[in-house]
Structure formats: structure tokens, C-alpha cells
Amino acid sequence: MMKKSIWLYSFLIFSLLFGSNLSxxxxxxxxxxxxxxxxxxxxxxxxxxxxxxxxKVGLSCADCHGGDPNAFDDEDEAxxxxxxxxxxxxxxxxxxxxxxCHSDPLFMRRYSTDVKVDxxxxxxxxxxxxxxxxxxxxxAVCTDCHNVHGILPVNDxxxxxxxxxxxxxxxxxxxxxxxxxxxxxxxxxxxxxxxSVHGVALLENGDIGAPACNDCHGSxxxxxxxxxxxxxxxxxxxSNNKNLFQKSHLNDIFLSKGFGQCxxxxxxxxxxxxxxxxxxxxxxxxxxxCHEDSHPAKLMASHFYQTIDSLKIGLIQAHDMVExxxxxxxxxxxxxxxxxxxxxxxxxxxxxxxxxxxxxxxxGAAPGFVSIQxxxxxxxxxxxxxxxxxxxxxxxxLIITIFVIAIGLKVKEWKRIRESEEV
Amino acid sequence: xxxxxWMNERIDLDSVKKFALKKRVPIFYGSVWYxxxxxxLFLFMVQVFTGILLIxxxxxxxxxxxxxxxxxxxxxxxxxxxREVHSWxxxxxxxxxxxxxxxxxxxxxxxxxxxxxxxxGMILLMLSLGFGFSGYxxxxxxxxxxxTKVGSDIAGAVPVIGDFxxxxxxxxxxxxxxxxxxxxxxxxxxxxxxFTVVLGIHLIxxxxxxxxxxxxxxxxxxxxxxxxxxxxxxxxxxxxxxLIVLNLIALLAVFFPWDLxxxxxxxxxAPAGIxxxxxxxxxxxxxxxxxxxxxxxxxxxxxxxxxxxGGLIWFLVPFLDKKANDGIRTxxxxxxxxxxxxxxxxxxxxxxLT
Numbered sequence: 001m002m003k004k005s006i007w008l009y010s011f012l013i014f015s016l017l018f019g020s021n022l023s024x025x026x027x028x029x030x031x032x033x034x035x036x037x038x039x040x041x042x043x044x045x046x047x048x049x050x051x052x053x054x055x056k057v058g059l060s061c062a063d064c065h066g067g068d069p070n071a072f073d074d075e076d077e078a079x080x081x082x083x084x085x086x087x088x089x090x091x092x093x094x095x096x097x098x099x100x101c102h103s104d105p106l107f108m109r110r111y112s113t114d115v116k117v118d119x120x121x122x123x124x125x126x127x128x129x130x131x132x133x134x135x136x137x138x139x140a141v142c143t144d145c146h147n148v149h150g151i152l153p154v155n156d157x158x159x160x161x162x163x164x165x166x167x168x169x170x171x172x173x174x175x176x177x178x179x180x181x182x183x184x185x186x187x188x189x190x191x192x193x194x195x196s197v198h199g200v201a202l203l204e205n206g207d208i209g210a211p212a213c214n215d216c217h218g219s220x221x222x223x224x225x226x227x228x229x230x231x232x233x234x235x236x237x238x239s240n241n242k243n244l245f246q247k248s249h250l251n252d253i254f255l256s257k258g259f260g261q262c263x264x265x266x267x268x269x270x271x272x273x274x275x276x277x278x279x280x281x282x283x284x285x286x287x288x289x290c291h292e293d294s295h296p297a298k299l300m301a302s303h304f305y306q307t308i309d310s311l312k313i314g315l316i317q318a319h320d321m322v323e324x325x326x327x328x329x330x331x332x333x334x335x336x337x338x339x340x341x342x343x344x345x346x347x348x349x350x351x352x353x354x355x356x357x358x359x360x361x362x363x364g365a366a367p368g369f370v371s372i373q374x375x376x377x378x379x380x381x382x383x384x385x386x387x388x389x390x391x392x393x394x395x396x397x398l399i400i401t402i403f404v405i406a407i408g409l410k411v412k413e414w415k416r417i418r419e420s421e422e423v
Numbered sequence: 424x425x426x427x428x429w430m431n432e433r434i435d436l437d438s439v440k441k442f443a444l445k446k447r448v449p450i451f452y453g454s455v456w457y458x459x460x461x462x463x464l465f466l467f468m469v470q471v472f473t474g475i476l477l478i479x480x481x482x483x484x485x486x487x488x489x490x491x492x493x494x495x496x497x498x499x500x501x502x503x504x505x506r507e508v509h510s511w512x513x514x515x516x517x518x519x520x521x522x523x524x525x526x527x528x529x530x531x532x533x534x535x536x537x538x539x540x541x542x543x544g545m546i547l548l549m550l551s552l553g554f555g556f557s558g559y560x561x562x563x564x565x566x567x568x569x570x571t572k573v574g575s576d577i578a579g580a581v582p583v584i585g586d587f588x589x590x591x592x593x594x595x596x597x598x599x600x601x602x603x604x605x606x607x608x609x610x611x612x613x614x615x616x617x618f619t620v621v622l623g624i625h626l627i628x629x630x631x632x633x634x635x636x637x638x639x640x641x642x643x644x645x646x647x648x649x650x651x652x653x654x655x656x657x658x659x660x661x662x663x664x665x666l667i668v669l670n671l672i673a674l675l676a677v678f679f680p681w682d683l684x685x686x687x688x689x690x691x692x693a694p695a696g697i698x699x700x701x702x703x704x705x706x707x708x709x710x711x712x713x714x715x716x717x718x719x720x721x722x723x724x725x726x727x728x729x730x731x732x733g734g735l736i737w738f739l740v741p742f743l744d745k746k747a748n749d750g751i752r753t754x755x756x757x758x759x760x761x762x763x764x765x766x767x768x769x770x771x772x773x774x775x776l777t
Contacts, residue, residue, distance in 0.1 A: 329680025331497040400670040
């Protein structure tokens, strides 16, 4: 009696939760509400269904696990005696089970016309897929990244595969020394990444445009990039830098020496926000670790540094002057365009250094110096105008003061005359 | 025949001349306050002069107003000066009008027979605030846009006519280019027309009734009271005050120019720290901190009612403070004025410091 009332109570709660009587329609759910009673909330299968994408689109337990969802009265008929029933899905079976729908374009087109169906084929080419094919049952399969029940769409911020959550999801395995021991892979990628310019942008600033693991390694087809692919991967976002570097004389040299083009100077997981000190010949120089002091690279690096530094100093000077004129009430909007042009040139010049060509960098930087000079000249005109106005005010005040004194004296004189007349 | 003689034959200038030469201004400890009205009048004239010059270049409209003001400041010869003088003079005008009003109030100069002078003066002050509110929007910058939005929202909270008043002010549901055109019309045609008529009545009343003196001076026989001729002594002293104020405006215009700010963007979110003009601050601050409900009345409505009743009492002071007509001291009204000034100063300072 007691058991029956618990079942009834759970059934009612579950019915209210979903707004429709799923457990009345599905024998699997009806039964699992009851058998999972003793489990923790997290382990109750039905607790995950509320947000599950598969349940939402009308799929049921039987679509993955087989069995007969209409066999309400007989457990054997529902599961063990049903030839389609496969129960808990082993890792080795997942590609087939998930791929049954996700690799079928006709089936998937019901839900979206542009849905991808190449996940399984991509997975098979990935490090994970190859290892799984070799019999490694510890390797990540679909459910390790997407969850088992309660699977959320990729654009749901709660999903483990949502852009911002991907580093954490990958790190569950890739930061685990025990799990990675056999593969010999390092486990410090996440620690390096989270402090990198990309990691800070994604994890701290919430910029989901910033790259996560999958943007460089691929997602279903995850594999480490080869040296010759590095520029293509970084070039997906940093296309100008990539194009310039590919045309530079360093491209072939790097490839012949086995350096990952961008990675050689900027690193990979721990890529830092580049500073202008990467150029030049200080201790932070990115060129110095490979080149001797006597190498012509020193001259080129120093030249790049000086060019960018001159633009920066000029821009700061012009900006301060324009701000000064603005504080004095002058309209500086046209000068702000010059400053904006100079800023753009500075950014462009920082990109141009990837050409490793002095003449190209110089010609690119030249318009920036012109804009800075235009802003300085324009500000000087405005500051001269401020001085002119103040001189004008001084002259005006002098005239007014003389007038006021003259009137005051005249009034006093009249008063004296009147008083003497009255006497 | 001189022009004067020619005119005199036709409009009897001699009687005006005789009146002016005969007119005398009392001299006592409070004579200095007489200059405040004159300075307010001078500032209004500055407003008219600079306003006319600004009209020559200003182009009302959401797409042109900001640009035309920018053009006036940066391209028109001495345009910056005219705009700065107009802005500073507007503020000083209201400041001096307030000073003038309070000195008249504390001197009880509103008592019989000058009730109408007080009433016309109050109307002029209301119109001046209208000038300030309508003129603030004209540069079509971000702060002005949102301040107007908030200000006109308050008008919308008035019961019964609120919705109508809001739409009448904004020329629509939202502050838009249509509002700007409407405010321009109000600022440059409607208000100046009404103001000139009321100002004319106010000045005629002052001339006809002469300057008010405190009751204790009034008791002294007229022939024994100290006075100076209006022409030329007082007129020249008035001119001195005007010149000093003009120099003050020039100083403020050169050293403390008004920031034009960025162009209004109706689609942008309101910037932080929107504040009305300083002379509306005490009311804005009151409405801001009034509880959501006072008794059964909505807070904002309660505030509006409070200001309406307060304003009406202030407007009718000459008719309420009847004892003052007989030269009897009325400390209640004096304290009423003192507390009002303290309230206005404290709330305004609070608004700017928080």
C-alpha cells in the first residue's frame, strides 16, 4: 500500500513536471519513476528528461535502448523478451546507436535543414575514434562530451559542449593524469589555456567568439594539428597575419626546421596577448631566442619596434593635445577622425610586421604619421584660438572696467554737485 | 525742426520726459536689491539679441539640430561666443530672477498696491523656466534628450490631463524630431511673444507705482526720505551693474564653455547621471526620493500635487499675507520663504553631490 502511494505520488509529480503524462504513454518512464525512487536526484534518469532535446522532439527511451514502451504490465515483455532491447549502451556501441539517426540525412532533416550528419565519420578519423577502434574503452565517445540523458543543444549555455564550457569538458579527461598516462599526452593544456589570451577572453570575459579547444583541434574529428597546418588554424581568425607570414621569407625556413609557424613565436595553449616588446631586442623579444646578436634579424626587429613605438608615442602626444583642446571647450570631432586613422594604422602596422619586410612595414606606417601630424597641427590651431579668445576677453574686460569706473566717477561728481547746490 | 520736436508734436514726448526726470529712486539700506530686476531685464535682452543671431544658423530637426549647433560653434565667426553667451546668460537670467523674486518677497514689496506686479513677475518666472526647459533640448544632445524625456514624463503623471499634456509637449508618444521642432517654436515664438507682453505690463506697473520701500521707511514723510533721480543717476548705476554682469558672462563664456556632448540617439540606453537643469533639480530630487505611495496617492502624483499647491500659495502670497498691507510684520511668511530657500538649496546640492 505504502509502495503504491509512493508510486502514485511520484507519478503525479512527474506528470505535473512535464505538463503531459509521459509516464502514461511510455512504459519505460512509468517503470523508471518507480524503480529510481531510492536513487539520488542526480541519478534518477527521469530527472534529466525535462530539458533533454531528444524528449523534446518526441523521441523516447526505446528509440535508443530498444524494447517495447507499450508493455505496461509485463517487465519481461517490455525489455528482456523484446529482441530490439539493448539496455545500457556500451561505448563500443555508441557510434552505431547515435549514428543511427545522426548519420541519416533524411531523418535529421525533419529537425533542421542544415543539420550536420558527418559526426560519426569525422569521429572515426579523430584521435578518439582511432583509439576506440583499437579497443580502448577509456576514450571519449559521444556521451562523454554530450552527456547521457539530459542532452542539451549545443547553443544552450548549460550544455557541456556550449562554447564557454568546452575547455572544462575536454579537461575532464585531458587534465586527468591517470587517464592520460597510457596515451602519454600532457595534462597541462587547460591550465595553460585558461591563462592565455584566448582563455581569458572566453572564460573570464565570456566572449564566445574566442577560440576553445575545438576551434583549433576540431570537435568530432579532434586531432592535434600538424606543423604545416598551424598557420591555417590560427589564420581562421588571424587571416591577415597568416597571409603576410605565408608570403614572407620565414615561412619556408620555419617549415623546413619543423617550427609551427605562429606557434614558434606565440606558443599554443598558453598563447599570450602579444606586446610590442615581442619585437626589438630586449629580454622579451620573440626573435632573440633563435637569432644571434650579430644576425641581421636584430636590425629588422629593432626597426619594427622603433616604428611601432614612434607611432604609439606620436598617438599619445596627439591624443593628449586633442584632449587638452577639448577641455578648453573646442570642437575636436574632426581631429578625432585623424586619431582614429592613426590608431587603425598602428594596429595595421602590428599586423604588417608578419611580412618581415622593412619597406612594407614602413609604407604601411606612413599614413599613421601623417594622421598624427594632422591631429597635432589641427590642435595647435585650436589652442591658438583659445589664447586669442582669452586675449580678447582681457581687452573686453579692460574696456568694461574703464567704462564702469568712468560712470562711477561721473555719478559721484553729479552727486557732489547736487549736494553742494542743496547746501 | 529736430526729430524730437517732430515726434513731440505727434506723441507728446514732453510728458514722458517730464515723468522720467521727475522719477526718483529711494535710497536706504536695501536699495542695492533694486538692481536685481534691472539685471534680470538686461539678461533677457541679451537672450533676445543672442537668440536672434543663433536663429540665423540654427536648423531645428533631429538630423540637423546637433550638426548646426556644432557648425555655429566651430565654423561661424564668433558663433562660439554667441552660443556661450546665450547659454550662460540663460542660466544667470533665471538665477537673477530668483534673487529678484526672493528680495521682493522678503521686503514684502508685493503688498498693496503691488499685487499685480508680483503676479506678473511670477508669470515671468514661470515663462523663464519654460524658456529653460524648451531651450535645453534644442542642441539635441544626449543629456538634453534624456532630461527632456524624464521632464516630460513628469508632465504625463498629472491626473486627467497628463496624457494629453505629454502628447502636447512631445508632439507624439516619444521625444522625437517632432518634439524638437515643437520646442523650437515654443522657445523662439510662443514664449517670447507672451513674455514680452507680460514684461511690458510688469515694467509699466513698476514705473507707474514706483519703487517699493519697507514699511518703516514708508512711515517717513516722502519729502524727508532720501532719494536719487532715476535719470541719470540710477539709470547709470544700473548700466554699471549691466556692464559688470556682461563682463561676468564673457568671463564664463571663455573659461567655462558649455560642453556640446554627443548627439542624441533615441535608440541608445539612457546614460548614467541624467540631471535636469539646476533650477529644476530640487523638484527632480523631491520626486526621486518621494515614496512610491503616500497614503493612497501615488508618490509622483503626490509630489506634483505638493509643488502645484506650493506654487499656487507662492503665487497668491500678496492676497494671503494681508497683514503686510498695513505694515504689520508677518514672520510666518518670512519663515515660509527662508525654509523654502533652505529646502531648494539643500535638495539642489544633494542632487549634484549624489
